[in-house]
Amino acid sequence: SGAELNGASGEMVPELEKATVRIKHPEHVMGIIRSIKEQGMSKLQVISDFDMTLSRFGCNGRRCPTSHNILDNSHVVSEDGKKKLKDLLHYYYPIEIDPDRTLEEKRPLMVEWWSRAHDLLSQQKILKGDIAQIVRESDVMLRDGFNELFDQLHEYDVPLFIFSAGVGDILEEIIRQANVFHPNVNVVSNYMDFDDNGVLKCFKGPLIHTYNKNNTVLQGTEYFQQLSTRTSIILLGDSMGDLTMADGVPSVENILKVGFLNDKVEEQRGKYLDAYDIVLESDETLDVVNGILRYIL
Ligand code: C5P
Ligand code: MG
Secondary structure (H helix, E strand, O other): OHHHHOHHHHHHOHHHHOOOEEOOOHHHHHHHHHHHHHHOHHHEEEEEOOOOOOEOOEEOOEEOOOHHHHHHOOOOOOHHHHHHHHHHHHHHHHHHOOOOOOHHHHHHHHHHHHHHHHHHHHOOOOEHHHHHHHHHOOOOOEOEOHHHHHHHHHHOOOOEEEEEEEEHHHHHHHHHHOOOOOOOEEEEEEOEEEOOOOEEEEEOOOOOOOOOOOHHHOOOOOHHHHOOOOOEEEEEEOOHHHHHOOOOOOOOOEEEEEEEEOOOHHHHHHHHHHHOOEEEEOOOEOHHHHHHHHHHO
């Protein structure tokens, strides 16, 4: 359990003793956290996934929507459109999280899923002016503790980069409605392209899916180059695809990878423990991340 494994670390970061916490190499992890603290917050940047990392996976036994699902389920999509989008989800989502398939196998299938979903959505005459209401009427929830996370990072001028394969217009509206879209937040995601009448016509490229969240889709953004002095990284993700989000950072001195393991916990545990420094199993909160930041800041 978290408590047994992490007894020593608990003195520094009490949240690491939560039962949801799993760490393969506790001393190594505490070493990284200590170095990040020594380097100071002026060297720190946070790189985070959005869906199912900053937003909740479930609530009271029910799944919470991703930014795509928010659109799929909204009143602006026809019944026929909803059915087709749901069919795509049921076909491709198990592939996305299948621990027995390689990323090379998954990549073309993810491109297929995103392209088909974006084509279907682009046929629905979705209005730019509808987005705020669509988000307001959705069941989306940010993880408990999101206020503290966003507000602390803002207060200490720590850049937060949200790198999402979801829908940028939707996720920006979520954090705007939650009053945490502070100036230190930058988002790279899939954005909608509206015509002159504000009707969705397509999605802008490059297409970002679960398994190309790396420098190939960031070319030309210069984001990480501008932050080249920020050599301490906290990376937050929920997918094996999120592990490459910091690949474009020019010089990394310390990187702490925190992974939310939401689904198929038993089946995916081994891979997550190998890849992420800290694994949070079915933990719907940002407690551990906030605890680490409280220690560092
Ligand atoms: O923000 P993030 O990168 O996590 O967004 C990607 C998530 O959106 C994936 O986990 C995937 O399951 C979900 N998705 C979806 N509907 C689609 C495409 C992706 O719910 N059409
Ligand atoms: Mg995600």
